[in-house]
Amino acid sequence: MTRSDHPIGLSVRGATKVYPGTLALDKVDFDVRMGAVNVLVGENGAGKSTLMKTIAGVEQLTQGQIIRNGVPVDFATTRDAERHGIGIVFQELNLFPNMTVAENIFITREKTRFGVDIVSDMQRAEVRRMMERLEHDIDPDTQVGDLRIGQQQIVEIAKALSQDAEILIMDEPTSALSASEVEILFRVIADLKRQGVGIVYISHRLEELIRIGDYITVLRDGRITGTRPMEGVDVAWIVRNMIGSASKDFAKAEEHAFGDEILRTESVSLPSKSGGLAVDNVSVSLRAGEIVGIYGLMGAGRSELFECIIGRHPHSTGKVYLDGADISDRDVAGRIRRGIALIPEDRKAEGLIQILSIRENMSLSSLNAFTRLFDLDLKGESRRVLDFVRRLTIKIASPENPVSSLSGGNQQKVVIGKALMTEPKVLLMDEPSRGVDVGAKAEIFRTMRQLAADGLGILFVTSDLEEVMALSDRIVVMSNGRITGEFDRPDASEEAIVACSAVGHEPDVHLEENVA
Numbered sequence: 118m119t120r121s122d123h124p125i126g127l128s129v130r131g132a133t134k135v136y137p138g139t140l141a142l143d144k145v146d147f148d149v150r151m152g153a154v155n156v157l158v159g160e161n162g163a164g165k166s167t168l169m170k171t172i173a174g175v176e177q178l179t180q181g182q183i184i185r186n187g188v189p190v191d192f193a194t195t196r197d198a199e200r201h202g203i204g205i206v207f208q209e210l211n212l213f214p215n216m217t218v219a220e221n222i223f224i225t226r227e228k229t230r231f232g233v234d235i236v237s238d239m240q241r242a243e244v245r246r247m248m249e250r251l252e253h254d255i256d257p258d259t260q261v262g263d264l265r266i267g268q269q270q271i272v273e274i275a276k277a278l279s280q281d282a283e284i285l286i287m288d289e290p291t292s293a294l295s296a297s298e299v300e301i302l303f304r305v306i307a308d309l310k311r312q313g314v315g316i317v318y319i320s321h322r323l324e325e326l327i328r329i330g331d332y333i334t335v336l337r338d339g340r341i342t343g344t345r346p347m348e349g350v351d352v353a354w355i356v357r358n359m360i361g362s363a364s365k366d367f368a369k370a371e372e373h374a375f376g377d378e379i380l381r382t383e384s385v386s387l388p389s390k391s392g393g394l395a396v397d398n399v400s401v402s403l404r405a406g407e408i409v410g411i412y413g414l415m416g417a418g419r420s421e422l423f424e425c426i427i428g429r430h431p432h433s434t435g436k437v438y439l440d441g442a443d444i445s446d447r448d449v450a451g452r453i454r455r456g457i458a459l460i461p462e463d464r465k466a467e468g469l470i471q472i473l474s475i476r477e478n479m480s481l482s483s484l485n486a487f488t489r490l491f492d493l494d495l496k497g498e499s500r501r502v503l504d505f506v507r508r509l510t511i512k513i514a515s516p517e518n519p520v521s522s523l524s525g526g527n528q529q530k531v532v533i534g535k536a537l538m539t540e541p542k543v544l545l546m547d548e549p550s551r552g553v554d555v556g557a558k559a560e561i562f563r564t565m566r567q568l569a570a571d572g573l574g575i576l577f578v579t580s581d582l583e584e585v586m587a588l589s590d591r592i593v594v595m596s597n598g599r600i601t602g603e604f605d606r607p608d609a610s611e612e613a614i615v616a617c618s619a620v621g622h623e624p625d626v627h628l629e630e631n632v633a
Contacts, residue, residue: 122152123150123151123152123153123331123332124150124151125148125149125150125151126149126150126151126185126186126283126284126315127148127149127172127183127184127185127186127203127284127315128146128147128148128149128183128184129145129146129147129148129168129171129172129181129182129183129184130146130181130182130184131144131145131146131180131181131182132144132145132146132147132168132171132178132180132181132182132183133145133178133179133180133181134164134167134168134171134176134178134179134339135179136514136522137514137518139514139522140339141164141167141339142164142167142168142171142178142181142339143338143339143340144181144340145164145168145181145336145339145340145341146341147168147334147341148332149172149284149315149317150315150331150332151283151284151313151314151315152310152311152312152313152314152315153310153315153316153331153332154306154310154316154318154329154330154331154332155315155316155317155318155330155331155332155333155334156318156319156320156326156329156330156331156332156333156334156347157169157317157318157319157333157334157336158319158320158321158323158326158333158334158335158336158355158359159335159336159337159359160337160359160526160556160557162338162512162523162524162526162527163336163337163338163339163359163524164336164338164339165288165319165336166208166288166319166524166525168336169205169286169288169317169319171183171192172192172198172203172205172284172286172317173192173195173198173203173204173205173286174192174193174194174195174196174197174198174199174203175195175205177192177193185201199280199282202282202283202284203282203283203284203285203286204277204278204280204282204284204285204286205277205285205286205287205288206273206274206276206277206285206286206287206288206290207273207288208288208289208292208319208525209465209525210266210269210270210273210463210465210466211273212261212269212272212273212276213261214260214261214262214466215260215261215262216260216261217257217258217259217260217261218244218255218256218257218258218259218260218261218264218272218275219237219240219241219244219257219258220240221261221272221276222240222243222244222247222272222275222276222279223240223243223279226279226280227240228240228243240257241257241258243279244257244275245257247275247278247279248271248275250278250305251271251274251275251278251301251302251305252301253268253271253298253301255268255271255272263390265420266293266462266463267293267294267295267298269293270290270292270293270294271294271298273290274287274290274302274305278305282314283313283314283315284314284315284316284317285309285314285315285316285317286316286317286319287316287317287318287319288319289319289320289321289525290302290318290320291320291322291325292320292321292551293462293548293551295580296580299325303325303328303329306318306329318330321558323352323355323356324352326355327347327350327351327352327355330347330350331346331347332344332345332346332347333345333346333347333350333355335355335358335359337358337359342358342359343358359556373406373569373570374406375404375405375406375407375590376404376405376406376572377404377405378402378403378404378441379403379404379405379439379440379542379543379574380402380403380426380437380438380439380457380543380574380576381400381401381402381403381436381437381438382399382400382401382402382422382425382426382435382436382437382438383400383435383436383437383438384398384399384400384434384435384436385398385399385400385422385425385426385433385434385435385436385437386398386399386433386434386435387418387421387422387424387425387430387432387433387434387598388432389598393598394418394598395418395421395598396418396421396422396425396433396598397418397597397598397599398435398599399418399422399435399595399598399599399600400600401422401576401593401600403543403574403575403576404574405542405572405573405574406569406570406571406572406573406574407569407574407575407590407591408565408566408569408575408577408588408589408590408591409574409575409576409577409589409590409591409592409593410577410578410579410584410585410588410589410591410592410593411576411577411578411579411592411593411594411595412578412579412580412582412585412592412593412594412595412614412618413578413580413594413595413596413618417595417596417597417598417618418595418597418598418599419547419578419595420462420547420578421598422595423459423545423547423576423578424459425437426452426457426459426545426576427449427452427453427457427459427545428444428447428448428449428451428452429449431448437452439452439455439456439457439542439543440456440542442455453482453539453541455542456540456541456542456543457541457542457543457545458482458536458537458539458541458543458544458545459536459545459547460532460533460536460544460545460546460547460549461532461547462547462548462551462578464525464528464529464532464551465528468528468532468535469520469528469531469532470520471519471520471521472519472521473519473520474516474517474518474519474520475502475506475511475513475515475516475517475518475519475520475523475531476498476499476502476516476517478520478531478535479502479505479506479516479531479534479535479538480498480501480502480535480538481535482535482536482538482539483535483538483539483540486501486538487501499516501538502516502534502538503516505534505537505538506534508534508564509530509533509534509560509561509564510530510557510560511523511527511530511531511534512524512527513527526557527557529549529550529551529557529561530557530561533546533549533561533564537568541573542573542574543573543574543575543576544568544573544574544575544576544577545576545577546565546575546576546577546578547577547578548578548579548580549561549565549577549579550562550579550581550584562584562587562588565577565588566588569590582611582614582615585614586606586609586611586614589606589609590605590606591603591604591605591606592604592605592606592609592614594614594617594618595618596617596618601617601618602614602616602617602618
């Protein structure tokens with residue numbers, strides 16, 4: 118199709134957004150074409166989410182204009198944007214954990230009888246239809262807090278679809294989805310395009326942008342650096358416009374000797390809320406200076422294993438050893454003091470306190486290091502925080518700004534800094550690059566390699582094959598709560614890893630031969 122086949126449904130002209138100490142958008146022009154996927158890409162902090170929030174009525178422009186169907190509009194609230202047919206799937210999940218799936222999807226838009234009584238049966242039936250469309254069997258009456266983060270992402274997408282929006286903004290919709298769930302979402306997007314819906318799609322997974330995009334716009338430091346139809350665009354073009362070069366370096370390993378075993382789990386098991394075992398008799402080891410990647414699809418039990426290692430589930434069984442000492446009877450605080458740190462998958466809910474400053478968030482787990490009798494050494498705390506801000510290249514105007522003012526990728530770096538400030542011996546990293554752009558990802562991975570070279574043991578979870586192959590000294594594959602494969606890096610192949618991740622509880626002779 119040509120551009121004339123995709124009429125412009127919304128335009129932004131001269132968009133400028135100023136926060137205290139930060140120019141987030143600088144005279145940005147952006148068009149949303151209908152019946153097409155309009156890709157928006159850029160590094161963390163480039164201004165993508167800010168631009169989308171102004172279109173969705175969450176934020177208001179300092180200067181500039183939004184034009185809808187040729188008419189200037191002013192979106193003072195999200196309701197104003199919704200009335201003009203604009204819906205958004207936020208990068209950071211915007212759900213109430215103590216409410217059901219159906220209640221979350223229809224909140225403020227409840228289906229009522231005569232405007233008085235909420236017709237719950239009608240809402241549940243509509244949710245079932247949406248879940249069938251999204252090819253998921255999520256009960257409408259399940260509390261959202263009981264769902265894994267990937268399932269919560271599906272609920273967020275269903276919530277946006279329920280609005281029948283003419284323009285649908287998707288900000289990192291696949292960041293917590295498995296490969297099969299991404300394919301389902303792409304089928305839904307293709308269906309929406311056929312219906313004439315204009316889709317704005319933001320993602321750091323560059324290959325998927327090329328696959329589904331019709332038009333692409335690149336932001337860097339709040340300015341447009343490239344915009345064109347997707348034909349002829351490749352990853353090198355995108356990265357060059359994002360960061361000024363075509364490099365996509367995942368920090369290949371520098372060879373160094375591993376130390377003694379630093380962490381070992383023996384027969385760790387955790388009952389699942391839905392019956393059976395979320396973690397089923399898992400034994401894994403980690404040496405000082407080693408990076409072990411755990412790969413698996415959603416529901417494989419990877420995150421639950423990390424929660425057992427950090428001591429979050431006292432009812433789990435099995436043993437956890439650190440430096441040869443049994444620490445199974447220690448709680449979370451005790452295991453952190455012993456030298457284990459966890460970077461959780463959901464940074465917003467489990468890694469940060471949004472109302473606190475960047476400094477307060479980063480030092481939260483290591484306050485004892487700055488305690489002087491009844492006072493805190495605030496100068497020492499600030500020096501230490503700024504040191505990690507520099508080491509992790511976190512883009513901030515001031516460490517006293519609220520952490521909620523940062524982009525998603527920079528918030529992720531704050532969580533990593535918070536863990537490193539505890540001076541751990543073992544670092545557990547659950548999807549460390551989720552929602553992180555290609556430049557920040559390379560920085561995080563280089564940091565991981567340097568930490569390993571300094572003797573830190575790193576156990577990390579990822580659903581990205583490229584990452585697990587590039588970073589790991591050893592790869593462990595999980596499926597249905599069990600370890601189904603283990604490979605030294607030279608012996609690993611993407612085909613073997615994927616095959617192991619699809620294994621159920623029944624052993625597969627051929628796979629066992631591959632692992633051996």
